[in-house]
Amino acid sequence: MPKVDTARFLADLNELRQIGAYKTGVHRPTFSPEDMESRRWLMERMRECGLEPTMDGIGNVIGRHQSAGPHLLVGSHIESQNYAGWLDGALGVMAGVALARAGLPVDVAAWADEEGHYGGFIGSRSFIGELSDAEIDRLTNRYHGKPLRQALQEAGLAGLPRIAMEPGRHKGFLELHIEQGTQLEGSGQRVGVVTGIVAIWxxxxxxxxxxxxxxxxxxxxxxxxxxxxxxxxxxxxxxxxxxxxxxxxxxxxxxxxxxxxxxxxxxxxxxxxxxxxxxxxxxxxxxxxxxxxxxxxxxxxxxxxxxxxxxLSKPALCDPAMQAALAGAAEQFAPGAWRHMPSGAGHDAQYLAKRMPAAMLFSPSIGGISHHWSEDTKEEDLALCVEVLAEGAARYLAG
Amino acid sequence: MPKVDTARFLADLNELRQIGAYKTGVHRPTFSPEDMESRRWLMERMRECGLEPTMDGIGNVIGRHQSAGPHLLVGSHIESQNYAGWLDGALGVMAGVALARAGLPVDVAAWADEEGHYGGFIGSRSFIGELSDAEIDRLTNRYHGKPLRQALQEAGLAGLPRIAMEPGRHKGFLELHIEQGTQLEGSGQRVGVVTGIVAIWxxxxxxxxxxxxxxxxxxxxxxxxxxxxxxxxxxxxxxxxxxxxxxxxxxxxxxxxxxxxxxxxxxxxxxxxxxxxxxxxxxxxxxxxxxxxxxxxxxxxxxxxxxxxxxLSKPALCDPAMQAALAGAAEQFAPGAWRHMPSGAGHDAQYLAKRMPAAMLFSPSIGGISHHWSEDTKEEDLALCVEVLAEGAARYLAG
Missing domain, CATH: 3.30.70.360 (Alpha-Beta Plaits)
Known part of the structure; x- marks a missing residue:
């Protein structure tokens, strides 16, 4: 059973929330100076736990595990909506780092622009080969109109190669995220095992x-x-x-x-x-x-x-074997206090699910608040979820 | 009968439209560099025709006639809505200059911020004593939030006295403006004598x-x-x-x-x-x-x-004697091609009307378009209206 350093995990999350801090949340729009600072900070954290980090030409930060494999890919995104919450994507990225630190053979990814400042999911789509250069040429910032190419240039990313997935390297993708709703809180539960991700039109x-x-x-x-x-x-x-x-x-x-x-x-x-x-x-x-x-x-x-x-996205169903591993881990750490549930929000996992088995775990959101600086989750729930994620990853890797 | 140099009047209007030009219109928001440039340009035009210009602490430009009187006050505003038309308030200001140049004993005014970038009508309200320092402290730009005090400071107006009306100096206020509707155009008429100005709540x-x-x-x-x-x-x-x-x-x-x-x-x-x-x-x-x-x-x-x-403004009725003088002049220059009509838009005249007789004249708006860069009026209609205004002013002064 992997031993997660939950104190260090929470400390990392709290250090990350200082970058672009806004009230109790963060303002780290994609490719803003704060966003880029957080990506560089993340690369340091990856190095500390033995991963080999790269930032690619679309802004993805991917930390590669040095073991022979089989590997899991674990992550989410690190930029935020404007003046939004401290957890959202950051939670899933730092959970990946926590799993690597616990000795699990995981690559960790922070996918660029899940939040759609420039089009949405461009990082995970680039990784799976569904983002063309022509689309990059066309995309602009939805708030201030800056072309994506210019933003990449200003962030120092122009000309860098884009990292594509390596077929066969990953046995699956795992993403921990806040629920962004009140189903868990309303039923007094602490962990959600996601069955599928809705399509957004x-x-x-x-x-x-x-x-x-x-x-x-x-x-x-x-x-x-x-x-x-x-x-x-x-x-x-x-x-x-x-x-x-x-x-x-x-x-x-x-x-x-x-x-x-x-x-x-x-x-x-x-x-x-x-x-x-x-x-x-x-x-x-x-x-x-x-x-x-x-x-x-x-x-x-x-x-x-x-x-x-x-x-017009397609609904993405989570992999049954990964769901079973996460459900088993949830029952072990939080007996009776977890549930299966769909995700009403879109997540990077829906793109990774097109190429490999993928699954998600939800932590409760206090008051269901999301995409707002007051977004929050109890620290004990964050710690519990990262332990369930690690145990689920170990079970799935062993299966 | 006053002899108006209509060619010079049109040349002045066309020169003014170069300041802050946007497509065929202008972008001169209140206290922007372009707006301030137009105010300084106006002061030069005033000097050329013998008026003594002053810019006051709220941005009003008032050109004082040197004669003994009786005087009329003639004007409108020179700033524009964002990316809006070249005539709007500029027409009434330059009509005032044209009347002064024709030898009429008129003071000419460009009232600040009729368009409401900072609250609306602050120039004419200041002149009649209905703008307190406390309100100036409170007002901010409705588009970008800049405090009015800061805008005045940046425009070099902070600390300048505000010019208040001199009781007894003016026999009345006259304002020429585009109709901003299609009543004149729709009925094939070229001049509107305004009966009153609607209230805006x-x-x-x-x-x-x-x-x-x-x-x-x-x-x-x-x-x-x-x-x-x-x-x-x-x-x-x-x-x-x-x-x-x-x-x-x-x-x-x-x-x-x-x-x-x-x-x-x-x-x-x-x-x-x-x-x-x-x-x-x-x-x-x-x-x-x-x-x-x-x-x-x-x-x-x-x-x-x-x-x-x-x-919550009050409706303002135009002065009957001034209306009669304008109607007589309209019939002289455009027999059968003018009408009485209300103004659906607010104008500085509604504030001046609280302190002195006031009246307005409308020129046609092509297609009724207003507050848009494509706003326009035929040059022959502009020339006709300034002649009617001059004749009406002479008749009222003589009455």
Missing amino acids: QYRITITGMQDHAGGTTMAERRDAGLTAVRLLAMLDERMPMVCGPRSTWTCGRIALDPGASSIIPGKAEVLFQFRDVEETVLARMAHCLEACVQESNRRERCTTVLEAMS | QYRITITGMQDHAGGTTMAERRDAGLTAVRLLAMLDERMPMVCGPRSTWTCGRIALDPGASSIIPGKAEVLFQFRDVEETVLARMAHCLEACVQESNRRERCTTVLEAMS
């Missing part, structure tokens, strides 16, 4: 009207793109519940009116809309509903609405 | 929910501030038409979701909502409707909505 809705003065233009003349956006979103709020599944989610996270001033009728509106489910049939129903609402908007309204699918 | 609506992860948080658990904003705006879209008057307008120009990312349930939404009318009873009905919708939202929704009145 992400859309951009662009509405074009006519920018005009809010006093000079009569109501009958207006082509108010903001109003069309509001009516469309209200229609989706009515229709989506009629087609969704029991665990579906749908979210409008952004409405940007152009130019966004009090006395100007918006000439343009941009809306980000997404939905998630584990069932492909449910995803298809929800997509049809969205398309039909946009079509109906274009029939009723004076403004033109264009729907663009930005990314 | 401007509100900030702040909705507080709970920021959460868009995958981990079930639909039943969410407190989505963006969704509450959408439902409230959809309710207003249904209710407002039942209480408004025939010429009322209402507009939501801005919806800001916090943090505004695709995978985060918005924890906060800020909405700017305004309505306009010339009738106080209609304004009161619309205000009651808005308050009732917010109250109903707070009854139905999981998010808390707070309504704040940011400014």
Whole structure:
């Protein structure tokens, strides 16, 4: 049974949270100075426990174990959403380091930009061979528009090779992550063994009207793109519940009116809309509903609405043997205090699962809070989960 | 009859549009380097036609005529909305210069920040004694948050005295402006004599929910501030038409979701909502409707909505004698091709009207476009309107 130094694991996590600290959380957007500092800090931690670290041309930090194998790959991401929580991806990365320190034959990875400042999952997609140079050329920062190429250049990564997976090296991929919900907390449980990761279908809705003065233009003349956006979103709020599944989610996270001033009728509106489910049939129903609402908007309204699918992922099921190993470890360390559960959030594991067996473990999130600086998990739960992860890894490697 | 040099007037306008040029429009936000350059440029133009210019501690540029009087005050504002049109306020300021050049005894004013980058109408309000130092301390830029005091400091205006109106000096205030609508163009007319300026009631609506992860948080658990904003705006879209008057307008120009990312349930939404009318009873009905919708939202929704009145102006009626002088001049220069009309937009004249007789003249707006770089008016209409303004001023001064 591997012996994890949980005190050191917690100390590492607390040291990492100082980089880009914001209130009790962190602000480490992808390729920001804080993000790059955290990647270099991580490489030091990898060296300390005998891994050979490399930062590649997309920002992935991969620490390679020196043993003959078989190996597991363990990790997550280290950058954060803006002004977000200290654990999120950092937890899974430092758990990988803790497993290596405990003597397990693991490679540890911090995948770049899981959080989607530039497109999302570019690190794990690059590793499995699903990120082209053409896409890198095209991607820009969703908040300030900086091209990804420029960001890579400024981070000193331009020209570095991108590390691709080595077929046959890894028996599987393991990712520890916070739950980002309240199922564990609500049922008094401390560990979640993930059964699968929902697909996320992400859309951009662009509405074009006519920018005009809010006093000079009569109501009958207006082509108010903001109003069309509001009516469309209200229609989706009515229709989506009629087609969704029991665990579906749908979210409008952004409405940007152009130019966004009090006395100007918006000439343009941009809306980000997404939905998630584990069932492909449910995803298809929800997509049809969205398309039909946009079509109906274009029939009723004076403004033109264009729907663009930005990314349509597939649900990813976790490997049964890895789930069984994690479940056995969970029952050993937390008898009766764990459960099987799906992941409502996307994770790097869903891309690794396309190439190798993959599985995930969830720790509880206090109040379910995520992507906010107040995100937190009890230290005893963090320590428990890293022990379950190590034991699960050992069991799976032995199996 | 005053002889206006319309060619010079048009040349001045075209020279001014080079300062902060953006496509065919201008970008001269209040106290930006471009705005300050235009104010200094204006002072030169004033000197050339014998006015004595001063820039005061709030950014007003006032060119004082050297004659004994009686005087008229003529002007508008010179800063622009973001990436907006070349005429808007600049037209009325340069019309004042044209009248002075034609030998009329006019003081010319460019009032600071009519466009509301920092609160709105701070220049004309300062001049009539309705802007306190405490309010200046409090105001910030609505786009980037810079405090007004800091902007004044950076513009070199900190510590300068603010010029207050001199009671008895002015027989009235005249403002030429583009219509910002299509009434003139639609009826084939070239000049509008304004009867009154609508009141604008401007509100900030702040909705507080709970920021959460868009995958981990079930639909039943969410407190989505963006969704509450959408439902409230959809309710207003249904209710407002039942209480408004025939010429009322209402507009939501801005919806800001916090943090505004695709995978985060918005924890906060800020909405700017305004309505306009010339009738106080209609304004009161619309205000009651808005308050009732917010109250109903707070009854139905999981998010808390707070309504704040940011400014509640009064309708301003134009002076009958000044209207008559302008109408006579319009009939002289454009027989049958002018009309009386209300102003749906707010203007500096509404503040001057609190202290002296005031009136406005409208030129047509091509396509009604305003607050956009493509805003335009035919040069022959601009020339006609400045001649009507000069003749109207002469008639009123003689009356």
